[in-house]
Amino acid sequence: MNTDYIGKPTSRVDGPAKVTGTAKYAAEYNVPNMLYGYVVSSPIAKGKITKIDAAPVLALAGVQQVFSHENVPHFAIFDRSYQDEIAPGGSPFRPLYDAEIKFSLQPVALVVADTFELARYAASVLHIEYEEVAHETKLSQHIDDAYEPGKGKIGFQPPKSRGNFGKGWKEGVAHVEAQFSHHAQHHNPMENFATTVEWLGDKHLNIYDKTQGAFNSQLLVTKIFGLSKDRARVISKYTGGGFGSGLRPQYQLLLAVMASLELERSVRVSLTREQMFSFGHRPETLQHVALATAADGSLTGINHFAVAETSQFEDFTENVVGWSGMLYDCKNVALGYRLAKLDVYTPLDMRAPGAASGSIALEIAMDEMAYAAGLDPLEFRMRNYSDHDQAQDLPYSSKALRKCYHEGAAKFGWKQRTAAPGSMRDGNLLVGWGMGGGVWDATKLPASVRASLDADGHLTVSSGTNEIGTGTYTIMTQIAAESMGLPIEAVTFVLGDTELPESPLQGGSWTAASVGNSVVEACTKLGEALLKQTQKMDSPAFKGVKIDDVQFANGQMRLRSDSTQAMVLRDVVQASGEPRIEAENSTLLAKLAMLKPPKYSMHAHNAVFVEVKVDPDLMTVHVTRVVNAVAAGRILNPKTARSQVLGSVVWGLGMALMEESVMDHRFGRYMNHSLAEYHVPVNADIHAIDVVFVNEEDDKVNPLGIKGLGEVGMLGVAAAVANAIYHATGKRVRDMPITIDKLL
Amino acid sequence: MNSFTFTQAAAVDAAVREKASHEGAAYIGGGTNLVDLMKENVARPTHLIGLKKLGLDTIENTPDGGLRLGALATNADTAYHPEVISRYPLLNQAILAGASPQLRNMATDGGNLMQRTRCYYFYDLATPCNKREPGTGCSAIGGYNRVCGILGTSDSCIATHPSDMCVALAALDTTVRVSGPNGERTIKFEDFHRLPGDHPERDNTLEPGELITGLDLPAKGFAQHFSYLKLRDRTSYAFALVSVAAALELDGNTIKDARLALGGVAHKAWRDKAAEALLVGQPATADTFRRVAAKVLENAKGYGENTFKIELAKRAIVRALKQATEMKATVDTNAYFQPSAFNS
Ligand SMILES: Cc1cc2nc3c(=O)[nH]c(=O)nc-3n(C[C@H](O)[C@H](O)[C@H](O)COP(=O)(O)OP(=O)(O)OC[C@H]3O[C@@H](n4cnc5c(N)ncnc54)[C@H](O)[C@@H]3O)c2cc1C
Ligand code: SF4
Secondary structure (H helix, E strand, O other), X not given: OOOOOOOOOOOOOOHHHHHOXXXXXXXXXXXOOEEEEEEEEOOOOOEEEEEEEOHHHHOOOOEEEEEOOOOOOOOOOOHHHHOOOOOOEEOOOOOOOOOEEOOOOOEEEEEEEOOHHHHHHHHHHOEEEEEEOOOOOOHHHHOOOOEOOOOOOOOOOOOOOEOOHHHHXXXXXXXXXXXXXXXXXXXXXXXXXXXXXXXXXXXXXXXXXXXXXXXXXXXHHHHXXXXXXXXXXXXXXXXXXXXXXXXXXXXXXXXXXXXXXXXXOEEEEEOOOHHHHOOOOEOOEEEEEEEEEOOOOOEEEEEEEEEEEEOOOXXXXXXOOHHHHOOEOOOOEEEEEEEEEOXXXXXXXXXXXXXXXXXXXXXXXXXXXXXXXXXXXXXXXXXXXXXXEOOOOEEEOOOOHHHHHHHHHHHHOHHXXXXXXXXXXXXXXXXXXXXXXXXXXXXXXXXXXXXEEEOOOOEEEEOOOOOOOOOHHHHHHXXXXXHHOOOHHHEEEEXXXXXXXXXXXXXXXXXXXXXXXXXXXXXXXXXXXXXHHHHOOOOHHHOOOOHHHEEEEOOEEEEOOOOOOEEEHHHHHHHHOOOEEEEEOOOHHHHHHHHOOOOOEOEEEEEEEEEEEEOOOOOOEEEEEEEEXXXXXXXXXXXXXXXXXXXXXXXXXXXXXXXXXOEEOOOOEEOOOOOOOOOOOOHHHOOEEEEEEOOOOOOOOOOOOEOOOOOHHHOOHHHHHHHHHHHHHOOOOOEEOOOHHHOO | OOOOEEEEOOOHHHHHHHHHHOOOEEEEOOOOOHHHHHHOOOOOOOEEEEOOOOOOOOEEEOOOOOEEEEOOOEHHHHHOOHHHHHHOHHHHHHHHOOOOHHHHHHOEHHHHHHOOOOOOOOOOOOOOEOOOOOOOOEOOOOOOOOOOOOOOOEOOEXXXXXXXXXXXXXXXOOEEEEEEOOEEXXXXXXXXXXXXXOOOOOOEOOOOOOEEEEEEEOOOOXXXXXXXXXXXXXXXXXXXXXXXXXXXXXXXXXXXXXXXXXXXXXXXXXXXXXXXXXXXXXXXXHHHHHHHHHHHOOOOOOOOOOOHHHHHHHHHHHHXXXXXXXOOOOOOOOOOOOOOOOOO
């Protein structure tokens, strides 16, 4: 493949729209004659609504309706109607369905008024009475009633143990056993959740939604409200950050659609920052890890057990411990994963779901084990390198983690590390160097893409995927330009609309591989269609030529055997007499491939090296340097790819040092529900971060050799910070985030 | 948020009269705190009186050698005023340790004194709070009180005053100038904010309707030996867990005069005059500082989540006094860390 664009650092094609404010988000579509809904949230965590006094609010001029369980019709009755594409097992929450309160901040009413301000005011004076019953929100009190979930969510596999851990533990000469924990976290993307529903008459709706999957939103709306797809078009051109929060449609979508259908008007519902703490979050986990090594430092046993919170009504599952059976070579692995039901909303995938949590425990324990075994943490990991995926018993399609270790360590200067805690200094400051790493799935899902060349020679490639800030617009434009041999300016990628060919949710780091490969397929199809058109034209050189005999470059189709024989693509379209020639890929093969057991273990890996400097008296921590070496197959765009990994590192630092949703269990309520008090790193917290992409060629994972980058960069970062803090101070903190009080 | 009316007052007495004639009226400076509180329904004024046209945004030298900060001068203009930088660098540091550039550009000096606590429960109408609704109880006691106080607390409230600027103002012996229905008066800074006692709903000693018109800094600015040390959960844009304003006058290594005030620990900027007296006449050494730190925290009380602040405050006092003595950031300040070069 020639690479005019793929693999080249390319600035975001949607950058100008974003910085000039022309990029529109869900709450920015101002449709005529629109009403505004404001959500009223429950102050209690459990109980029921006993009274709603809507009359005084309805009497306010400009208030159109107060919706609650008392007057919202039951559009659907069965759980399956409320289950979106990735709903975990159970009975999904139904907003404004009955009087029952299942979690704090549950939506209990929607006040709809002529202006946002009025709706908000009216909501604040709506009198609602509750009958409270005792709630349970403390995970540590429910370890005993935690249970093993079934398969639950699509894609979730219960962790598999192997060998005999008890035997491995006994064989070991050095041992480590410890408990780890971290709090719940909320995604908190900059853009609050919002939906603008444009009423087009006769139950035809244009739905502008904040989501990571327009088709998922459409699916849910059609199922619950009994609308046909053509009546519920979902549009989502830009998403101001997702991180997983938009994988499941949020309740404001359902409330906005409901209000629109009931009032036969256009309606917008947007949530407040406080209400952003009312739905899915990274679940709190409590974890236990035990490791044992033989005299040569090889792991003889790995035990990793986790308990995570879920709601009373759904079993949210994620892979917290499974990675511990993969990352290192070990015969005896015991894994366990349980859920405890609490009176909270169902958790939700959040950047590197499961792995981010599990890698904290595993990678801190590995550091402890290295010390117990008297080995350098990097050397220890090298000795336990896994060349074969023992969890699935499959060969890796490719695995360049060793290169990550080597190149990352070299860049960082790891060799200069002295092992003893507190042994490195910068003036008065304690210096600590720690490392960690991880593994993440390289997934490819079926995705449909249409490629269309118009008579001006402009290529429009479209797919109903989403752009959550990862660079989807840009990389798809690059791939299409490359495939059709067009300048990048002659290519437009269109996404975020259910009228486009169907594409999976934007998540799991699978969009680049899924949609990217499909872009190539669609462009190949388009090339065939163009070639077919040439057969009707007076072009003897192209007569009987097959698609493999031509190549696309410089806006032309050329014979591979004689590049002077060329047809200008624009001319081909014009000759057809049609405004455009277009083609769509077929997802049949991709769908069939999903049914077959995999032949390879396909994963991205990383190794991260962190330097902290700690004030010896005040115990303030600064992460002064990070090197993150990533093996993720072919890097489509080093610029946006680097941004992904930089962002991941920042997330990891936040997880390590400050990020937590703190709950007051007396109220069953998260209390720091604002961006002033829910701390994520600011610029001043971030110093040098160096991203290294190691070379990893993989012709098995998918034709383009892409593994995806949205999540892998975060793995092991929090653990590496904790390990660096140990190295600096001798203090081993196993409860994230490591705030100053834990170090004093 | 309630609907409200708004007038831009043209003169101080007009503003005061306007306030007296409207029940439920509030003054508004930069709005960075008040508007947030209105959105959360914690504050429900029916009428806002804008102060920006009062001509109180100047910063001027006073005849006694001091400096007068107009109540409507922004935090940013104050911090970067040449007289503040050269004569009251402690104040410069304290202001710049707070909030963010955007907020400091909007926030006024008067508003900074009047900002309300950041106690989580005060902001959340679903929870009881004596400061917001007297008599309902204090949720922070026995709750998530990491941000709450350890000194001068009461059984009805353990909130802190969140300002950084005020900690420096307290240390510098500032006088608050106010105008009210009964005319003008001045209030010593230490008397301006109050302790919660049985009336946590009252943050300060302003009488109803009184307007802050200015802040008078005395001539002595401790520009030679000072330090504002702020410890928090992230390096910027977070309120102080503990902050210390330290200012010294030294004769050789002997302390001739000292000021010490703490932020993030009490319902007001916690100036400790007894501790200051302990410093005077003593050598500026770690021993002295440790003794004084122990004294300041002698009666401190932790409430669980915030108990660590007692130890943290002690260490911060020692460090701030050391920095003030040596006039260099000993280790941890915002400016200290520069991205270091990579080895290879
Ligand atoms: C996210 C965030 C982070 C912050 N971080 C910090 C921090 O780290 N450190 C810090 O110190 N501060 C911090 N602040 C607070 C900020 O400093 C204050 O909000 C600001 O100083 C208030 O000034 P203002 O003029 O905007 O007040 P306004 O919001 O206009 O008013 C606040 C109160 O003062 C009253 N008022 C205003 N002017 C007068 C006057 N002249 N006379 C009498 N009453 C008056 C108003 O009626 C109102 O009750 C932060 C604020 C936010 C929103
Ligand atoms: S500490 Fe004060 S502000 Fe906080 S909950 Fe108690 S009474 Fe309210």
